[in-house]
Amino acid sequence: MSIKVHIHKSHRQFTDGLSVVDSNGKTVGECLDNLIKRYPGIKEKLFDKKGNLLNVIEIYVNLESAYPNELIKKVSNGDDIYLTAKLSGG
Amino acid sequence: MLTQNDLERYDRQIMIHEIGKEGQEKLKSATVFIAGAGGLGSSISIYLAAAGVGTIRIVDHDTIELSNLNRQILHWNKDIGSKKACSAQNKLQTLNPDIEIQGGDETITEENISRLAAGSDLIIDAMDNFPTRYILNKYAVDNSIPFFHGAVKGFEGRVMTVIPGKSACFRCLYKGPVPEEKSPVIGVLPGLIGCIQATEVIKYITGIGELLSNKLLLYDGLEMKFTILKINRNPDCEHCGHLTIQEDT
Numbered sequence: 648m649s650i651k652v653h654i655h656k657s658h659r660q661f662t663d664g665l666s667v668v669d670s671n672g673k674t675v676g677e678c679l680d681n682l683i684k685r686y687p688g689i690k691e692k693l694f695d696k697k698g699n700l701l702n703v704i705e706i707y708v709n710l711e712s713a714y715p716n717e718l719i720k721k722v723s724n725g726d727d728i729y730l731t732a733k734l735s736g737g
Numbered sequence: 738m739l740t741q742n743d744l745e746r747y748d749r750q751i752m753i754h755e756i757g758k759e760g761q762e763k764l765k766s767a768t769v770f771i772a773g774a775g776g777l778g779s780s781i782s783i784y785l786a787a788a789g790v791g792t793i794r795i796v797d798h799d800t801i802e803l804s805n806l807n808r809q810i811l812h813w814n815k816d817i818g819s820k821k822a823c824s825a826q827n828k829l830q831t832l833n834p835d836i837e838i839q840g841g842d843e844t845i846t847e848e849n850i851s852r853l854a855a856g857s858d859l860i861i862d863a864m865d866n867f868p869t870r871y872i873l874n875k876y877a878v879d880n881s882i883p884f885f886h887g888a889v890k891g892f893e894g895r896v897m898t899v900i901p902g903k904s905a906c907f908r909c910l911y912k913g914p915v916p917e918e919k920s921p922v923i924g925v926l927p928g929l930i931g932c933i934q935a936t937e938v939i940k941y942i943t944g945i946g947e948l949l950s951n952k953l954l955l956y957d958g959l960e961m962k963f964t965i966l967k968i969n970r971n972p973d974c975e976h977c978g979h980l981t982i983q984e985d986t
């Protein structure tokens with residue numbers, strides 16, 4: 648079982664510079680938990696203190712938006728999870 | 738009706754099969770509202786003015802500062818201290834005296850958006866904050882006119898085209914407020930993202946090509962990578978949830 652998590656550029660400092668990390672889990676949330684176990688520094692860039700996904704974070708599974716209820720979205724072997732951040736500059 | 742001058746000025750784009758004289762006439766008849774005359778607003782407005790969009794209204798409340806000049810190519814060193822709306826109007830009108838440029842030195846609010854955007858066929862996002870983008874998106878959805886979103890940070894940009902009643906809107910992705918920040922930006926980035934937004938606008942006005950609706954285009958300048966992500970309409974969206982979606986036939 649392998650699910651690829653694509654790490655946003657601004658978060659790669661927490662994944663030893665890796666742009667893609669292999670993870671596993673039945674849902675997006677489980678895959679992110681697995682990611683955080685290995686790279687705990689990324690946690691506060693994705694979740695608030697109550698464990699809710701930050702408003703600025705967007706999650707896509709296989710190039711399709713996983714919003715709403717991203718964390719309970721089911722994933723299976725070979726899926727790709729993309730973590731991105733909203734942009735506000737103009 | 739195109740004049741002899743129009744036929745000459747726009748010759749190279751009239752030559753494009755998909756545009757032709759008919760497309761050029763549509764551009765000439767169009768009225769667009771550009772919200773912001775900063776980095777995105779500079780490239781969007783320059784190319785739409787050059788392309789012959791008949792009426793361009795561009796609104797910004799800011800004053801030009803030295804630190805704007807790495808990316809806001811409508812404004813030059815001599816303009817520091819002037820209003821962006823005024824500088825934009827002068828430059829764009831000089832670039833193309835055959836079209837109408839309306840500069841507005843105002844802050845866009847929920848109260849004045851109806852007046853500012855009145856008569857516009859579409860709204861182009863060249864803002865630097867989320868709250869104003871949501872004001873623009875809501876106005877566009879309520880008035881059934883398209884909204885062309887763009888945003889930038891660092892080397893990364895995104896573009897999305899909203900066709901109310903047909904596609905997901907900008908608010909469909911809303912999860913809650915995001916803290917405001919001052920975005921670092923490499924100057925070429927809003928140039929590129931603004932050009933993509935302007936391309937979408939030209940395609941919409943002339944009715945050609947395929948739009949970035951129900952899609953989010955992500956651009957990563959460092960890896961020189963474009964990614965198109967599928968966006969789904971949120972049936973509970975505060976702005977567009979009440980609309981009945983028409984499928985393309």
Ligand SMILES: [Zn+2]
Nearest residue numbers: 906909974977
């Ligand atoms: Zn919506």
